[in-house]
Amino acid sequence: MSQTSEALHPDKTADAIQTVIRRGNEVILGKEQALRLALTCLIARGHLLIEDLPGVGKTTLAHLLARILGLSFQRVQFTSDLLPADILGVSIYNRDDASFNFHPGPIFSQLILADEINRATPRTQSALLEAMEENQVTIEGETRSLPKPFFVIATQNPSHQVGTYPLPESQLDRFLMRIELGYPDKAAERELFMGEDRRSMISAMDAVLSPLQLLSLQKQAESIHVSGALLGYLEDLMAFSRESRLFVHGLSPRAGLAILQAAKAWALLHGRGQVLPEDLQSILPGVVGHRLVDVEDAATTPDRTARLLIENVPIP
Amino acid sequence: MKTGSPAMQLQHLLWLGLGLSLATLPHLARIPIWVSIMYVTLVAWRLSGPLLGWPLPNRPRRLLVLAQYTLAIAGLFAVLKTYGTLSGRDAGVALLVLLSGFKFLEARSERDYYIAVCLGFILVVTNFFYTQSIPTALYMALVVLVLTTCFVVMNDRNRGLGLLQRTRLAGVLLLQACPLMLALFILFPRVPGPLWGLPKDAHSGITGIDDAMTPGSISKLLQSDALAFRARFHGRVPEKGRFYWRGPVLTYNDGRQWSRDERLFFAPENKLTNLGEAITYTITLEPTNQRWLFALEMPTGTSDGRLINDYQILRHKRIRDRIRYDQVSWPDYRLNDESPRVLRAALQLPEGYHPRTIELARQWRDEGLGDRQIIDRTMRRFNRENFYYTPKPPLLEGDNIDQFLFETRRGFCEHYASAFVVLMRAAGIPARVVTGYLGATYNPVGDYYNIYQRDAHAWAEVWLQDRGWQRVDPTSAVSPLRVLEGIDRAAPEVGRAFGFEYGNHSLAVVIMRQFIDSWDNLNYQWSQWVLGYGPKRQKELMHYLGFEDIDWTGLTLGLVVAIGAILTVIAAWFFLRRPRDPEPARRLYDRFCRKLEKYGFCRLPFEGPLDFATRVCRRHPRLKHVIMCITDHYIAVRYGSDPGRLEDFRRQVERFDPGSIIKAG
Numbered sequence: 007m008s009q010t011s012e013a014l015h016p017d018k019t020a021d022a023i024q025t026v027i028r029r030g031n032e033v034i035l036g037k038e039q040a041l042r043l044a045l046t047c048l049i050a051r052g053h054l055l056i057e058d059l060p061g062v063g064k065t066t067l068a069h070l071l072a073r074i075l076g077l078s079f080q081r082v083q084f085t086s087d088l089l090p091a092d093i094l095g096v097s098i099y100n101r102d103d104a105s106f107n108f109h110p111g112p113i114f115s116q117l118i119l120a121d122e123i124n125r126a127t128p129r130t131q132s133a134l135l136e137a138m139e140e141n142q143v144t145i146e147g148e149t150r151s152l153p154k155p156f157f158v159i160a161t162q163n164p165s166h167q168v169g170t171y172p173l174p175e176s177q178l179d180r181f182l183m184r185i186e187l188g189y190p191d192k193a194a195e196r197e198l199f200m201g202e203d204r205r206s207m208i209s210a211m212d213a214v215l216s217p218l219q220l221l222s223l224q225k226q227a228e229s230i231h232v233s234g235a236l237l238g239y240l241e242d243l244m245a246f247s248r249e250s251r252l253f254v255h256g257l258s259p260r261a262g263l264a265i266l267q268a269a270k271a272w273a274l275l276h277g278r279g280q281v282l283p284e285d286l287q288s289i290l291p292g293v294v295g296h297r298l299v300d301v302e303d304a305a306t307t308p309d310r311t312a313r314l315l316i317e318n319v320p321i322p
Numbered sequence: 323m324k325t326g327s328p329a330m331q332l333q334h335l336l337w338l339g340l341g342l343s344l345a346t347l348p349h350l351a352r353i354p355i356w357v358s359i360m361y362v363t364l365v366a367w368r369l370s371g372p373l374l375g376w377p378l379p380n381r382p383r384r385l386l387v388l389a390q391y392t393l394a395i396a397g398l399f400a401v402l403k404t405y406g407t408l409s410g411r412d413a414g415v416a417l418l419v420l421l422s423g424f425k426f427l428e429a430r431s432e433r434d435y436y437i438a439v440c441l442g443f444i445l446v447v448t449n450f451f452y453t454q455s456i457p458t459a460l461y462m463a464l465v466v467l468v469l470t471t472c473f474v475v476m477n478d479r480n481r482g483l484g485l486l487q488r489t490r491l492a493g494v495l496l497l498q499a500c501p502l503m504l505a506l507f508i509l510f511p512r513v514p515g516p517l518w519g520l521p522k523d524a525h526s527g528i529t530g531i532d533d534a535m536t537p538g539s540i541s542k543l544l545q546s547d548a549l550a551f552r553a554r555f556h557g558r559v560p561e562k563g564r565f566y567w568r569g570p571v572l573t574y575n576d577g578r579q580w581s582r583d584e585r586l587f588f589a590p591e592n593k594l595t596n597l598g599e600a601i602t603y604t605i606t607l608e609p610t611n612q613r614w615l616f617a618l619e620m621p622t623g624t625s626d627g628r629l630i631n632d633y634q635i636l637r638h639k640r641i642r643d644r645i646r647y648d649q650v651s652w653p654d655y656r657l658n659d660e661s662p663r664v665l666r667a668a669l670q671l672p673e674g675y676h677p678r679t680i681e682l683a684r685q686w687r688d689e690g691l692g693d694r695q696i697i698d699r700t701m702r703r704f705n706r707e708n709f710y711y712t713p714k715p716p717l718l719e720g721d722n723i724d725q726f727l728f729e730t731r732r733g734f735c736e737h738y739a740s741a742f743v744v745l746m747r748a749a750g751i752p753a754r755v756v757t758g759y760l761g762a763t764y765n766p767v768g769d770y771y772n773i774y775q776r777d778a779h780a781w782a783e784v785w786l787q788d789r790g791w792q793r794v795d796p797t798s799a800v801s802p803l804r805v806l807e808g809i810d811r812a813a814p815e816v817g818r819a820f821g822f823e824y825g826n827h828s829l830a831v832v833i834m835r836q837f838i839d840s841w842d843n844l845n846y847q848w849s850q851w852v853l854g855y856g857p858k859r860q861k862e863l864m865h866y867l868g869f870e871d872i873d874w875t876g877l878t879l880g881l882v883v884a885i886g887a888i889l890t891v892i893a894a895w896f897f898l899r900r901p902r903d904p905e906p907a908r909r910l911y912d913r914f915c916r917k918l919e920k921y922g923f924c925r926l927p928f929e930g931p932l933d934f935a936t937r938v939c940r941r942h943p944r945l946k947h948v949i950m951c952i953t954d955h956y957i958a959v960r961y962g963s964d965p966g967r968l969e970d971f972r973r974q975v976e977r978f979d980p981g982s983i984i985k986a987g
Binding site: 316 | 487908960
């Protein structure tokens with residue numbers, strides 16, 4: 007296991023990623039695609055939103071990623087009485103040296119898990135979302151930068167569940183990807199029942215990558231080659247989303263950038279030096295699922311939305 | 323997504339219903355009311371299901387089908403009963419409207435939909451059997467657009483287009499068809515004949531001058547604002563009050579009505595001497611369903627008809643379409659040397675009629691009056707003795723001439739003309755009634771004259787030994803205004819639209835007048851160049867373009883050449899507008915895909931190269947090596963940053979032969 011702290015050599019990238027995925031699969035059973043998407047999201051410097059029913063392994067996935075990637079981890083359970091200060095931190099008066107001492111909140115860890123984000127009030131939600139966007143927070147007039155890498159994995163119950171404040175579309179956009187986990191298949195579930203406790207498995211794991219190595223992966227992803235032909239394909243997809251009447255709105259330029267970012271990371275994850283149309287298609291469910299609303303069926307799945315887009319646009 | 327399903331959806335139904343109903347709408351006023359009601363019921367029946375959520379069986383229920391068939395057959399018989407036939411214009415249209423309703427009712431599959439839309443196009447054509455005006459053409463263009471949009475709607479399977487985009491696409495399609503349409507319109511050989519004719523009954527209900535005249539037959543035209551014909555003068559224009567447009571000449575009197583004497587339809591045997599200057603002009607005659615042409619007095623021969631002895635111009639067949647003809651007339655003329663049989667006919671009086679009139683004439687003759695004096699006496703009598711000019715004369719029940727001359731003394735031009743002629747004949751002066759139009763309305767916008775049905779008039783001609791045939795208009799003795807200023811001034815109680823009283827020169831009236839003149843001019847040009855584009859116009863145009871004496875074979879050849887040229891231009895435009903894929907890698911890859919296509923592997927348009935390769939290799943592991951190698955090259959050249967491998971890629975694609983590898987295994 008390469009437990010080095012220096013930057014990852016490009017030749018070893020593929021190995022390292024393979025290891026991450028293999029180790030991840032040992033814990034989260036039968037969810038390789040979701041795991042890959044989550045990893046892609048992190049390598050593309052995006053934040054991740056996991057939406058699904060309670061108990062399908064959302065928190066476990068977040069835990070696992072923090073552990074394998076060797077990131078400092080904090081979990082915040084969002085509730086309706088959670089205040090912004092509970093996330094950002096507070097200054098407390100110290101009588102000894104007669105000054106205010108800042109006690110950083112959970113936001114100052116490298117990976118935070120915002121559990122059930124749609125149960126907190128919009129005010130608290132936006133404190134987190136602002137931090138995600140700016141990569142820094144301003145508390146009591148002082149701007150403090152957040153650690154690098156900095157990730158937010160938010161989980162959310164499907165909005166039709168009671169007692170929630172669903173994220174508005176503009177805030178959904180802050181998340182690079184939204185993924186769904188879904189029920190595991192029979193075999194995976196049997197293995198889960200038979201195997202040891204996932205929580206203890208995770209805490210027993212070693213980190214596969216160091217934060218520095220993760221940063222270098224992010225750099226590598228950025229330098230993945232994107233050809234004119236592929237940009238043409240992306241443009242066609244965006245144009246179709248805007249011109250057809252299948253969706254309520256088209257994709258925004260920011261969404262286009264997100265697709266490109268994610269596709270590059272996906273290509274890197276699969277050991278390619280260039281982005282292929284397939285890479286684009288693979289990450290599309292995660293990236294456009296929460297950005298496009300089907301005119302006919304607003305409650306459709308991300309996969310179906312992405313297929314609708316893909317199957318209507320020929321690859322140039 | 324319900325893609326590719328052959329069943330019709332609600333939106334298809336609504337579009338189809340809209341298209342068919344728009345095409346049928348103008349017919350609703352023409353067909354019997356029960357057909358209209360049935361049509362609306364059928365459409366509503368079909369729409370009620372999906373709209374109101376009534377269950378509509380996907381597969382037709384037997385009972386329902388039976389009801390539909392019964393209704394259809396009943397409708398067929400009802401049409402047959404109403405019209406006595408199933409063919410012809412009116413019955414045909416009624417039948418077609420019913421059929422389109424039934425087709426709509428039973429429309430379920432995509433095929434039904436297309437058939438129904440085509441039916442809609444036929445309905446559009448049938449509207450032109452009734453009217454070919456500009457508004458109709460514009461409305462029908464709209465309907466054609468809607469019907470074309472119906473095609474677009476059915477083929478927009480993913481509903482990827484909005485309402486505006488669909489309509490725009492249909493509009494673009496139609497515009498693209500325009501050059502072809504124009505070529506067909508201009509060059510398609512125009513043959514005068516039944517091929518282009520309307521159904522026979524399309525000409526019923528045309529009002530106009532008749533070939534017989536009874537009291538009231540002309541005054542009833544007074545109510546008609548319909549156009550009779552238009553005239554454009556080339557140079558000299560007749561003076562005011564001399565617009566006598568000669569039509570049927572009525573020589574025979576049976577005591578009740580005047581009619582033409584067909585025994586006199588022979589070439590002129592008299593002598594027409596032209597004094598003064600000729601007037602040349604072109605007439606565009608609306609369809610009359612009669613044979614005679616109208617011309618200013620006195621016309622000379624024309625290429626479009628045969629001039630007969632009494633200077634009517636007869637055409638060889640009835641005028642069923644708008645026609646245009648050039649004409650020369652001599653307003654100052656002498657018509658001498660009449661043949662005796664014509665003069666004999668011009669003295670005919672029915673046995674036992676008009677005793678008082680004959681008595682009056684005899685009395686005058688006994689007084690020793692000459693021909694001219696009798697004419698003067700008659701005119702003076704009309705002028706002085708309480709005779710009135712009125713479009714609504716009292717009904718004449720007995721001997722109409724006697725009653726009018728001695729009792730009612732109120733009449734319209736036909737009363738005066740016929741009484742005058744009877745009186746002349748009774749006095750032994752040959753005379754006859756001439757019918758036609760008097761007057762013309764100038765259109766300053768288009769520089770032409772309109773002659774309306776309400777300008778219809780009747781006057782008289784008498785034969786004087788020394789002068790020959792002489793026009794006498796008895797109406798002028800009663801109402802000089804009629805002759806000089808026209809019917810609108812002479813009979814103001816008829817009341818023209820918009821209240822254009824003479825002398826009203828307010829701005830609103832002037833603007834309105836201007837607008838009406840412009841609109842009329844537009845209609846004139848329309849009838850000249852679009853509706854009037856027949857064999858003659860075509861010949862003129864070809865002549866103008868430098869093709870002398872082109873016959874239908876030449877036209878057909880020209881048509882083929884023109885269409886070929888248009889299609890070539892369109893094809894070239896498409897070809898040049900979308901430049902061929904500049905990327906050679908893409909072309910090579912397409913070639914690779916085509917090679918695989920022969921073995922049943924068709925790359926989906928949205929399938930990436932790697933996915934495609936994986937799919938093929940799963941079926942034919944043997945091919946794996948070579949396919950992966952080619953795909954790798956393609957990816958490197960097109961998506962990677964390694965264009966140097968293009969040549970290598972080309973060689974591999976050229977060498978690629980999936981057949982040999984598959985067979986070898």
